[in-house]
Amino acid sequence: MELSGKTVLLGLTGGIACYKAAEFARAMIREGAVVHVAMTENSQQFITPLTMQALTGNPVFTSSWDSRQPNNMPHIDLPRKVDVIAVAPCTANFIAKLANGICDDLLSTLCQARPVTTPLLVAPAMNVEMWEKPVTQRNICQLQQDGIGIMGPASGFQACGEVGKGRMLEPAELVEEVIAALQPKTMAGRHFLITAGPTFEPIDPVRGITNHSSGKMGYAIARAAWLAGAEVTLVSGPTALPTPYGVKRIDVMSARDMLEAVTGNLEGIDVFISVAAVADWRVKHVSTQKIKKVAGQAVPDLVFVENPDILATVAKMPDAPYCVGFAAESENLREYAEAKRRKKGVPLLVGNIGHETFGKDDNTLILFDDNGALELPHDSKQNLARRLIDQLASRL
Ligand SMILES: Cc1cc2nc3c(=O)[nH]c(=O)nc-3n(C[C@H](O)[C@H](O)[C@H](O)COP(=O)(O)O)c2cc1C
Structure with a gap:
């Protein structure tokens, strides 16, 4: 159980690969993690908060105006109770928002409000044309410069029927990335x-x-x-x-x-x-x-x-x-x-x-x-x- 004692905040954004996020959450739980979920409004078109709540056993957060937090500030409280934030799938739109500091919903705001020591990982998932557009590549470079971990993407057959880079990594691969992000990098550069x-x-x-x-x-x-x-x-x-x-x-x-x-x-x-x-x-x-x-x-x-x-x-x-x-x-x-x-x-x-x-x-x-x-x-x-x-x- 390589994530025992760890708490993960899983963010979902509006992409087809939301179906894999359910298995990703389960796989982290199998490794001993406690998983909390925050979802953008668009992600709820692809998978319901109910599914994510049932799988994780924790209430799912979808709004900045959620009065379940005593101080009504989930964007502050949520990132402070987790060891790592993983956004999977991460849309082109959400990547653009992270690259530019846009905070117009709960998930983007809590990413911005996270403590500097809390790693943020994103798993890009999109059509190959969206991935290869210069603007997406510029935004990805910006995220790398800002110390945000980029998980994948992989190449292959896409949900839209096209073939190319932009597929979200498989849940087991995402778990490896989360385990790695929480480990001291004693061999970096070797x-x-x-x-x-x-x-x-x-x-x-x-x-x-x-x-x-x-x-x-x-x-x-x-x-x-x-x-x-x-x-x-x-x-x-x-x-x-x-x-x-x-x-x-x-x-x-x-x-x-x-x-x-x-x-x-x-x-x-x-x-x-x-x-x-x-x-x-x-x-x-x-x-x-x-x-x-x-x-x-x-x-x-x-x-x-x-x-x-x-x-x-x-x-x-x-x-x-x-x-x-x-x-x-x-x-x-x-x-x-x-x-x-x-x-x-x-x-x-x-x-x-x-x-x-x-x-x-x-x-x-x-x-x-x-x-x-x-x-x-x-x-x-x-x-x-x-x-x-x-x-x-x-x-x-
Ligand atoms: C059926 C469908 C599938 C989509 N899949 C993706 C996707 O895989 N990746 C992506 O970046 N955008 C995808 N989009 C577009 C996003 O949902 C759209 O950009 C949305 O504004 C993203 O919102 P969010 O980033 O706040 O969740 C898809 C849209 C539709 C209608």
Whole structure:
């Protein structure tokens, strides 16, 4: 529950994407948030205050002249009881009003009256022509300069039947933006390159050798780095996981593919975290045709050769980024992990306690560096990833 203890003011303006605002409100509540809603008059043509009240369990505000507030000033009181304001959907009209300080209804006035420390996020949602008009782009630039967060928009098929940029982000993506807005930006301006998942080393066109890595730990770290403000590229072996929102993902199969993707994307990278379970060996001669099972014939004799060591290769480079390795051992973790750290020449090596963490949602980690070992106790991989990012922030 990543929004536990947080109160969000959700503003709705008059766009078709109001239908997604209902799910956005629910998704924030599922993450533990208390949600209050303020709606423009036009938004009520698309979804009723009753729906939003029923979903959030809180009275919905639609007018500046609402006597339910003891002092009759909802535009002052509402933004003072919330941690963040998110306007989703946000019309071209409302963007123009925010850019120019127009306060002619409750929602625009409370945005203007919000305390300077309360983040304001908007999710533009409109027809592609409206989005691309110079005036809308000028207004968006103005909002960015004023410190207002712009969530999206995405491109694709639009409700009006046209195709292009202007679609509101999906509710799950908006939730990620809200979680990020409430988090300290300890990694702002940093570029991370992270590897995750297993590699797959082919034997023939239909067979190969892989391992049990699910990618969950690496993906959680990529997400945590993005939430902390970093720009993140994730080089991933084959996994079934969705790409964390905000993260650029490059898919690879073998260790050699992974090395190529890593070395090709190192420019400007400050931190390299090698979480992937890279196969140590690959099959020397990969058959171009499926190896047939023939009755009475001997089983194939596979010859292995060593794969490149991606972490050690990066760590040895001139101007190498800050390198972090991962180790999963079935025995003697402390001894092997510290030896691996020295062999690879990296300042920080993270040990997974127990190789049975593969595929699970939780884990226990030990951090090895020049000062010794630090255990991050058993927790979800998402929480451990955050703690690891905090640790990195104090070391960089
Ligand atoms: C059916 C319909 C759909 C609309 N959808 C959008 C939209 O998605 N985005 C947008 O910026 N305006 C849209 N508009 C126009 C706005 O509703 C209009 O600009 C209105 O003044 C916005 O008011 P508000 O910003 O105070 O809510 C739509 C209008 C209609 C009639």
